[in-house]
Amino acid sequence: MKPRLQATLGQQLVMTPQLRQAIRLLQLSAAELEVEIAQAVETNPLLDWTESSVSVEADASHADGTSTTAQTEDRYETETLAPAEADWGPGDGETWYERTGPADADDEMPGAEQVAESETLQDHLLWQLHLSPLSQRDRLIAVTLIEAIEDDGYLRDSLEAIAETLSADIRAEPDEILMVLHQVQRFDPAGVGARTLGECLGLQLATLPGNTPGRALAHTLANGPLERLPKVGVAGIAAELKLDPCEVETAVQLLRSLDPKPGLQIGAITNDTYVAPDVVIWRQHGLWRVTLADSMRPRISIHRGYEGMIRHASASDAHYLRGHLQEARWLLKSLEARGDTLLKVMRCLLRQQAAFLEFGDSALRPLTLREVAAEIGLHESTVSRAVARKYARTPRGTIPLRSFFASGIDTGTGGEASSTAIQAMIRQLIEAENPRKPLSDARLAESLKATGVPVARRTVAKYREAMSIPSSQDRVRM
Template identity: 60%
Template sequence: MKPRLQTSLGQHLVLTPQLRQALHLLQLSSVELETEITTAVESNPLLDWEEPESISVQPPSERGSTQEQDSRAEHEAGNRDDAEPVSAWEADDGWHERVGGSGQGHGDHDGDGDAADRMVQSESLQDHLSWQLHLSTMSARDRNIGIALIDAIDDDGYLRESLDDIVATLRPETHATTAEVAAVLCRVQRFDPVGVGARDLGECLRLQLDALHADTPGRATALLAARDHIERLPKLGAPGLADALGCSPEEAATALQLLRSLDPRPGAQIGNVPHDNYVTPDCVIARQNGVWRVSLAGNHFPRVIIHRGYEQMIQHACASDAGYLKGRLQEARWLLKNIEARGETLLKVVRCLVRQQSGFLEFGKRALRPLTLREVAEEIGMHESTVSRAVARKYVHTPRGTLSLKDFFDSGVGTEGGGEASSTAIQHMIRGLVEAEDPRKPLSDARLAELLKAAGVPVARRTVAKYREALHIVSSHERVRIA
């Protein structure tokens, strides 16, 4: 058979540089985003800072309705999807205004609402994974296995210990088999960031490839290369890989390009990201006329514009200069579009959280209901990893102070009424019982468990002990006070 050239026309989903930039911007905190924008303005002549006097707030009659804003906010990380209906709690036109960069919202708020006074706690990769494990639906046994696996994952996101070693570390509290540990590891490997929990580079790349759409060009070939030839890839190159896999050089080159676009150290996205010294709220949640409203804080509105002078120079520049300026113009447009997409994604997530946790905003932690990443992802039509990126290191200014978006999520415990009570709400109940106890006869963990069961929340004594320790409440014999 003679070699021949063939052309074909088709549509494929590709992880383009624009989409990668959108995902990168989404996981940044406010201060990190500000640094990213500053770097872009300094390196790209087509970007310029917006003049302060040009920033103005349109009156309600000139601004688009909330429904019109929502129709622009219905895409995930740069890819638009179908518009969702506007719910009653966000149907008021003309409320979304620019809010000052300090994130101050409307309505009453308590003393810890000052963003400059609230310090960010550094979040490690283990913290990020443990938070996702806490929200996952699994048995206490599997959760203990998951904790041991997460503790064994290094800062790059790799599991360096063998499964047999994990089994040994679980004893004598938990006697698990290697198969059970492997099953829980599969669940941990679906956490954000994609590729975490891999035992070697090949598995790390395969996990990231599995997360891509099946129609991604070169995906099938890249999976084979990552499985069978990962160590030899630097020496093989595209021609050698084509011979080894029995595919065309073009297919091998596409697969290699796709592999190069993946992250060999996914854990570094979380563990080594520089953290802010202070909290800057990303959104503002406030009450207006008895209805909860959500808006972006002022710092989220793009304060950069395209430099019109350089844009007009493209028409008169020579071929080489015009090519350079066109490339930088495209980069500038991508950045502005992705900044806007980041804000719209945040609005979708926060609006969903307000719908789900309005009781938390009204009455505090005792009214926090169980909520997981999967529930939010299903409601707003996004992937769990995208919601996790949108929530990571993000804060909102509320009448209850400046809160982390992670505060709106919690796991649940089944109640006798058939519903669920969040672990945070149960801790709040325990604290209330302890504060009201007789100091001469403090309540034991068993007695606290009985009182919670009488209130319709059946929990085991060891669970009460765990929650009590999390609240930094000493045991009953240490709380005895003689009047």
């Protein structure tokens, strides 16, 4: 075959520094984002704080029940949302929508911040397990695996050792445990549950698009030659595999962009004593609206004075200023993308869970990360990062965005009821019971079944214990 040159057009996704920065900023909490921005302003002379005209009037406006959003830059336009498909939806001619405009005097503004709960890597994984469509047996095995995963995200115990720690009524073989482990390894953060560095990098490579440059070769390097890379270098690996050193260098750079200890993204994060809301949800004239909290809006800008000096500076100074100018632009663009992604997720949650804000936990619909990701066209891991350690200020108080998600149980009418709604129903039954003759778990299960929610007695007991409600014998009051 005669060699020839041919030009082609194509699109591909590359893990550029800007993309990695955007992903990292997306998973930061409000307090961590403030620290990140402060450090950027201190180290980059091209960044400067923007004077806020609403800081003095913020407390007064909130006291009047109005939003300070009218006094800030209106970056997101009004969007009308379709009403959720449920019996509790709005009446004819009424729609659920969101905007960032001013709130009227009769708005029901949310309450103040609340104390944040600490979260570990295990908490993060168990929350995703709760939303996964696994059998009860696989869930018990997965819980044992998650408890064995260390803070850096690795599973260093052998499958045989895991099998020995399982209860006597499970008795799973290593092959069955391995199948459940593969399900856990699909959780966020990517690479969690790996047993070796090569497997950890391979799990992260699997989440990248197939046309990512060097992806296939990076898989090959992660499965063996990567350990010899410090000794023989890129040239040695290229000679061993009989490949062009440029191809090997591309694959090595891709591997270096991955996280060798993904568990520290969650486990090593310092927990805040108090939380600042990332979004604000309020009701105005019977409609639910959402906007980014004032603290989440970028309060930095590019220093125009230093930017103008680039034209008249010397070559070395101009090169220094241009580099910092590019970093400042990347940061501002990443912050804007973070806000857009967060609002996109919140729009979907409002469409799906408007009744939850209206009627409380009993109206919470079953909703998973996969459903939200499919609706808004994002990856599950992106949605998970967007809601992780994020809070919304609502008329019901400051609540984590995870409260909008819940697993589902089939009902007798052909629909589904969320686990959170079932817990709320159990609590209501217990609050209305005769204190001299409390309802047993079996009676509670019968009452739920009569309302069209067939739940086993063991499930009722599990939900009751999760709400820290004592048994019927301990609830007797004479």
